[in-house]
Structure formats: C-alpha cells, structure tokens
Amino acid sequence: MISNVIKNNIRVFITTTNRENIIGLLRQPHFWGVVFVYCLVLGIFMSNSLYLIIWTTFVNAMVPSSFIHDLQLILFIIPVVYASYIFKIRGALIALLVLLVFVLPQPPFFPSESYSFIKNVVFVIAFIAAGVFIALQREIREKDTIIRTQLEATCQVYLSQLIRAQEEERHRIAQELHDDTIQSLVVIGSMAQSLIDENDTQDNNKRIMVDIRDSIKRVTEDISRISKRLRPSILDMMGLVAAVRWLATQVQKSSGVKVEVNIRGDERRMNAESEVMVFRIIQEALNNIRKHSKASLANIVMQFAAHKLIVEISDNGSGFDLTDYGGGVNVGKLGLAGMQHRANLLAGNLEISSEPGKGSRIRLETGTE
Ligand SMILES: Nc1ncnc2c1ncn2[C@@H]1O[C@H](COP(=O)(O)OP(=O)(O)OP(=O)(O)O)[C@@H](O)[C@H]1O
Numbered sequence: 001m002i003s004n005v006i007k008n009n010i011r012v013f014i015t016t017t018n019r020e021n022i023i024g025l026l027r028q029p030h031f032w033g034v035v036f037v038y039c040l041v042l043g044i045f046m047s048n049s050l051y052l053i054i055w056t057t058f059v060n061a062m063v064p065s066s067f068i069h070d071l072q073l074i075l076f077i078i079p080v081v082y083a084s085y086i087f088k089i090r091g092a093l094i095a096l097l098v099l100l101v102f103v104l105p106q107p108p109f110f111p112s113e114s115y116s117f118i119k120n121v122v123f124v125i126a127f128i129a130a131g132v133f134i135a136l137q138r139e140i141r142e143k144d145t146i147i148r149t150q151l152e153a154t155c156q157v158y159l160s161q162l163i164r165a166q167e168e169e170r171h172r173i174a175q176e177l178h179d180d181t182i183q184s185l186v187v188i189g190s191m192a193q194s195l196i197d198e199n200d201t202q203d204n205n206k207r208i209m210v211d212i213r214d215s216i217k218r219v220t221e222d223i224s225r226i227s228k229r230l231r232p233s234i235l236d237m238m239g240l241v242a243a244v245r246w247l248a249t250q251v252q253k254s255s256g257v258k259v260e261v262n263i264r265g266d267e268r269r270m271n272a273e274s275e276v277m278v279f280r281i282i283q284e285a286l287n288n289i290r291k292h293s294k295a296s297l298a299n300i301v302m303q304f305a306a307h308k309l310i311v312e313i314s315d316n317g318s319g320f321d322l323t324d325y326g327g328g329v330n331v332g333k334l335g336l337a338g339m340q341h342r343a344n345l346l347a348g349n350l351e352i353s354s355e356p357g358k359g360s361r362i363r364l365e366t367g368t369e
C-alpha cells in the first residue's frame, strides 16, 4: 500500500511537473521557507569552508569536535521534515534529491578526515524514512478529512431531501384530509341532520342521530385542526405573515402563553418553499416555548429589510444552557437541529441564544429574493 502511494506520487510528480505547476510552486511562501531553511542548514554544514564564525564558535564551545559533523548532519532533518510535511511525498522526494546532491558525496569543501560515506548514507536513509513517514501520515489524515467532509455533504443532501419529502407528504396528507375525508364526513353529518329533521322519527332513534351528528362534528373539527397543523392552507393562500399571525393565535389559545407578532418594513411574499421553511422554523420555536420555556410572553418580530428578512422569536421563560443541548440529534431531539438545517437550506443564518433564567432568542436572517 505504502509503495503504491509512493509510486503514484512519483508518477503524478513526473506527469504534472509542467510550467504552471512550477510557477505555482514558486509562488508558495512555504517553498521559499523550505529553501531558506535548506540554505541555512547547508551554510552550517559548510561552515568549515564558509567560515560561519558565530556557528563555528558556538559549536566548538558546546560540542566535542568528533560530533560536530554528526550534529551538522542531524540539522538536515529540519528541512526534510518541513518539506515532507508541507509538500507531502513530493516534498520528501525533493528533499531526498537535495540530500543526494549535497550531503552524500564527499563535498570538496568538507575536510576528508571527518567525512564518512557510510555514516552519511545512514543519516540520509533515516531522514528520508522520517520524511516519508510524516508525508504519509499527513496524506492519510487528509484523505480521512476528505472522506469525512464527503460523508457530511452526503448527510446534508439526505437531510435536505428528507425535509423536502416530509413537507410534500404533509402537504399531500393535509390536502387529502381536507378535500376527501372532511367532505365525506360533512356529507354523512348532513344525512344525519336530515334524519333528525324528519318529524316521524322516534324519540330514541332521534337521540342516536343527534349523537352521531355531534360525533361527526367533533371528528370533522379534529381532522380540520390536524390538517391545518400539517400545512395551514392560509400559508399557501395568504402568505407567511398571515400564517404566522394565525399560528400565534393558535399557540396563545392552546398554551396560555401570550404571543405578540410585530411586523416591520414592507411586508412582501417570498417563494413558496422559502415561506414554508421560515414558517416551520417559527413553528418549532413556538413549540419549544410552549413545551419547555414556562414563559408568560413570546415575541415574534419579522423585519422586512432590503433584500432580506430578519425573524426573531424570543421568550421570557426559563431559558436553557446551550452546552447541555450539544447532543441534539444524537439523543433524538430534532427541533433545534431541524431549524438550523432549514436555515442552511434557505442559505440563511440562524443564531440561537439562551441562558438559564434569562429566556431564549432565535434569530433568523435570510434573503427574500
Ligand atoms: N424556548 C426554550 N426554553 C427553554 N428550553 C428550551 C427552549 N427551546 C429549546 N429548549 C431546550 O432545548 C432542548 C432541545 O430542543 P429541541 O427542539 O431540539 O428538542 P425537543 O423540543 O426536546 O424535541 P423535538 O423538538 O425533537 O420534539 C429542549 O429539550 C429544551 O430542553
């Protein structure tokens, strides 16, 4: 596997080394960083001949003379590791070439008594092994990151499809309940009514008919409520603001939390899909207020600014610790995560802020075009 990675890199290196790549390489600050470090180490390596006074004085004072050559060789690990880390296998290969040219042969400037070919070979092999190891580690980690990013992207796509499919399904069920089921019940109800209205019906039968009629009325109301909750027709017919006002009234009636709606700016309609997304975010925020907040007051502000809509839903309830919520989806809580995802689908921005005892605030900002 490792030999394959190296072989591939050599192939890519040879086949893609064209003018653009070389120019691209020359533009990278890290390339010049590597060159600089290499020059520095080479300068130190050649200090005997170049008379780098400071280095020579420092080394002579600190290191026994028999180790000076080894120490200077060891310094080559710095550019090798640097090049391998930044440019991965290619960097390791280039570092190898430089080492082969400068370090392995007996340089004319190096005193022959301290030169050992075998030792140099051992050092070069060790450095290259280190370089290749680092480069491979980096390559494997990068591949992992790419795979993880692709997986996350796939998850996002599935989530979007799920949300859209769920919305279509709700729409379809709401419409069927409204158009078919409720209409049939209305017909049955009016048949019961006409039986009640007939004079010759006996008292007992008449009482049963009244019960049937009342039951049908209750079922009709229940189904109508479910249908509206699934997809309020007011949203499609009269738009987001009307639907939000309707929703606020429903929540107020069913929960006792006072819900205020403030509209600012020039109210206008958005495309149907965006209106449903914004509506669902507000709906979930109000659901959470009703279920968790113990608030007495909730406030919805919808501000229509130029090209964008800002929605803020706040409450004066118990608030919550956002760090506790961390596990969201993993512990089966989909509300806040779904809001965030819908905001992403809108290419908008959603901020959730809350602190225990200080209520909570959801702020959505999205384009209106
Ligand atoms: N307005 C709020 N006031 C107080 N706590 C809240 C509020 N909104 C959310 N929370 C807290 O954040 C948690 C996560 O909310 P979320 O909507 O994701 O899940 P849920 O409402 O518990 O379940 P689901 O929405 O999936 O039915 C809630 O369980 C609650 O503890």
Ligand SMILES: [Mg+2]
Pocket (backbone or CB within 6 Å): 284, 287, 288, 334, 335, 336
């Ligand atoms: Mg919720």
